[in-house]
Amino acid sequence: MFKATIFVTLKESVLDPQGVAVKNSLHSLGLENVHEVRIGKRLEVFLDQVDRKQAEAQVQMMCEKLLANPVMENYRYELEEVS
Amino acid sequence: MFKATIFVTLKESVLDPQGVAVKNSLHSLGLENVHEVRIGKRLEVFLDQVDRKQAEAQVQMMCEKLLANPVMENYRYELEEVS
Amino acid sequence: MHFAVPIFPGSNCDRDTIHAIEDVLDQPVTAVWHQDSDLKKFDAIIIPGGFSYGDYLRTGALAAQSPIMEGIREAADQGKLVLGICNGFQILLETGLLPGAMRRNDHLQFRCSISRLSVENTQTPFTLGFSQGEQIRIPIAHIEGNYYCDEETLQELQQKGQIIFRYAGENPNGSIDYIAGICNERRNVLGMMPHPERAIFDWMGSTDGVKLFTSMLQYWKENNGAA
Amino acid sequence: MQLKQKVISLPNEPTPEMIREQTLYKELGLKSEEYEQIIHHLKRLPTWTELGIYSVMWSEHCSYKNSKTLLKQFPTQGSRVLQGPGEGAGVIDIGDEQAVVFKIESHNHPSAVEPFQGAATGVGGIIRDVFSMGARPIALLNSLRFGDLKSSARVRYLFEQVVAGIAHYGNCMGIPTVGGEVVFDPSYEGNPLVNAMCVGLLKHDELQKGVAQGVGNPVIYVGARTGRDGIHGATFASEELNETSESKRPAVQVGDPFMEKLLLEACMEMVEQKDLLLGIQDMGAAGLTCSSAEMAAKGGYGMDLNLDLVPRREQGMTPYEIMLSESQERMLLVVEQGRESEVQAICDKWGLTSAVIGRVSEGDRYRLFFQGELVADIPLRTLVDAAPCYVQAQKVPDYYRENESVCPEEQLQHIDPQVGLHQVVSSVNLASKRWIYQQYDHMVQASTAVCPGSDAAVIAIRGTDKALAMSTDGNARYVYLDPVQGGRIAVAEAARNVVCTGAEPLGLTDCLNFGSPEKPEVYWQLAGAIQGMSEACQELNTPVVGGNVSLYNETKGQAIYPTPVVGMVGLITSRKHIMTQSFKQAGDVILLLGETLAELGGSELQSLVTGKISGRPPVLDLEKEKKVQQVVLHAIRHGFVHSAHDLAEGGLAMSLAESCIAGGLGANVTAKTQLSALTYLFSESQSRILLSVPENQAWHLIALAEDMGVKCTHLGEVIEVPEMRICINGESVIHESVQELTRKYEEAIPCAMSPSLTSTN
Ligand SMILES: Nc1ncnc2c1ncn2[C@@H]1O[C@H](COP(=O)(O)OP(=O)(O)O)[C@@H](O)[C@H]1O
């Protein structure tokens, strides 16, 4: 079995309104030295698969087709074998 | 300056409706060997701070007060100095 | 009976709530900006629905940091009535005034419809005008109404009669135990996902929200003389 | 601001000479003649920044260069019209010093690229148009078109995401989304349509205009910071989609409804101060360029802007990028000099960024400064009034001639009416739209008196006994088969829907979604549709007070069906007149107003059975239409009626089914006709309305209809048993349980969408 940890982040130039709101809220908590917050996703996907190559291909495909929106997001992943 | 990368995840015992829905969608994409998906957040917070200890205390505090909800979430973070 | 309706950036049922108090109870009501923490002059507080802070991060989480929450906490401690509707409920959860947390609806979609509820406990200031087990129709409108708490908390809620409204029939969001509204142990703080302010005239499709407001007034009159 | 005389080019941009030599203007969508005209206006070669400004101001989206001459046919005047086309939205008086404000706009191209954000920002844009008039938004509607839902996963993805995007924005803003329409047809496969409409309410003395006036007065920027979002969105929207659109694609605009909610509340506070704002306009398509240039042009002044003062989100932005950015949630204001701090105080309260970025100036120069240099100096009126104007060639398409000889009724006679009923009831085009509207908060603001699902939605106006009815409509199949008839039908149907709720139609806004006007067949469609719409507006006394044109809706050279969408608003004078389509009481008499003819061309049944449409569409007789509407409105206002329902796609069979389903009651119908049962039941003849009336009132109605010269047929009665029984010329042709029909009706879209795709957003 493999566990893929997938990180999906907004592209640089894309507005992250959530990050801005959280930053402002941190400021009002007294943390005025916070000067940027960007919020992304972290997904853990567990795959029944013995072959690493195939696991990799599957993760690639799910990221492209479903998990990340290529128009505005980037993704990367780590793959580790687990029992 | 420090960059904190904070991971917020749902506790094991909490059913994750988004994770379940994504798993089902992956199945209908033909990836029937996916047997679990868990979705969490990944936040990047940039802090104007010279002292590591203080940066750490601040990150700890923002996680506890705001970024994670202790009723259903866990968090952990990594802190690195950046320029 | 003087009501306060706190307004956060992004609140959007504030006007509806104010109108409901005026139309149903004809009592004074004041909109209070979230930066104000002094609520001493009010007898009851209704935290309105909406998308405070855009629902960013977690629903209710950013509003829970506002100065006005101090005043609300104080009012709750003094036994004044605090009602949180929809986003107001979510805010009460995030501040810890009520136990538990909200997740995204199990079907992941926003859901707006008139839901059927059953009134599970009429021994509260908010429901004394209803009859036990009464089935009522009140609109819901939310994407995060999937109530969660751990097993232990759930048992406590059940045992202490803190579950005030349950969805009757379809569970529209996946809430545990069909929970639509809960109160604190002292019964003066109620959080509910359905919107009683949207069910006060026949032309709205239901008038079942009226009794909730009149119950609050009746309770207050009984406890403060008919002021 | 220090005055420099000579316009400079920035080092990292093409020089004016390079632009000319390498014909770089073509990349911005400008033709050589247009480039020559710019040189003529400037009396020199334009810089890259100036060229960018001209290109967006002269794009179809902003200048209507291909449609302007046709749009002139629309009647735009009326005794109640306070503001016709030309501002953010149209304004119509509804009495008691109040007015209704509304407008529809397309966001087709952005939604094709990123459906969730495209739809969301479309909604955000139209809301700003309405509150920039000083009105508080009270309702949202939309009109959507997608490819075939059943056969394409991409279509299901687009549909799901568009609906979620609309819901996201409207719900968060707290504006109820109360109506709309959606049609699935292969012609929209690569080019979905997303049109959004917003309705607002204002007091007469709060009406605002997008105008800059008074030399020296400050120009104030309020709202979100500017990023590199959607640069050339306006030009992009004026081109057809092809493979290279992928690469040309502007950075996706992300909507922030939270920011817009703050902007709305701040603007409402400024409006309440009555004399604070001299002018206000939203930054929509073509961003800062279009809003500032239009405001100055309308005021008859010039304008100086210092781009260093524009709040920015990204570093290193050039003047070109700042001026063309389509970042969302921004407004431009002009106030009297000295009152800047009042604006600032309100913005601070709501946590909004604001900045004085320039001044109104004397004369006609539009001048932009950046880092102390003059980077653009343009005669202002040439941007707004001198945009080119094209009258294209028209050609009657071959298909139109070929359709002359087609007889759709013959094609369909083999269909059993009961089977036909099942088909239309479970067609995704006609079936229940609950899957959509339950995702929209349609009850926020606690004023929704008729929820989505009936002919038109109704919003009660607090503090009065009045209510507003509203609907969006447009059947593109009819327009395709005959643009003039189709254009008339679009307007008439929208009006009829509004009348069925007890409202008098006040006026409309329209969105014209067509293919490339450079194709003579498409231009013929556009011209015909506008002609038909104009005729109907004239006859029904519903002026056009605003609208939007979206051309170049094509993929791979294939145009969509010509799709004019009408957003109609009507006034209900008393809440007790609010009417719905559901049968209310067993024993009520069912009456049909209007005439049924053999008109199955372009019908839903034809499309379902044959997989395409052909022949001629129904003919709309405007005089008959007007009379039918008058009878119904009169009858409703006199309390004769228990339900009223417009006959549209799916004909009599579908309307009867809907009234049964909505009321949970049955109907027993017996009719005599020269037509075949199938034609009678599924014909889509226009100007027909189904009524149910208490038995003792029926004669009132029959007499009223006779007086007005409207055909009125006694069809049968509402029955307690939930069954639809139809007997035609003595033969029972339909006998079906209402539960079964309800199941088919409710499940069609959820089934097509299951399993739903899931986005993690
Ligand atoms: N199809 C149409 N019918 C009537 N008026 C239209 C139509 N299309 C555009 N207009 C009007 O032309 C005016 C100019 O358009 P405009 O520049 O569109 O505003 P916007 O920037 O909001 O699109 C608007 O007031 C609009 O109402």
Ligand SMILES: [Mg+2]
């Ligand atoms: Mg506009």
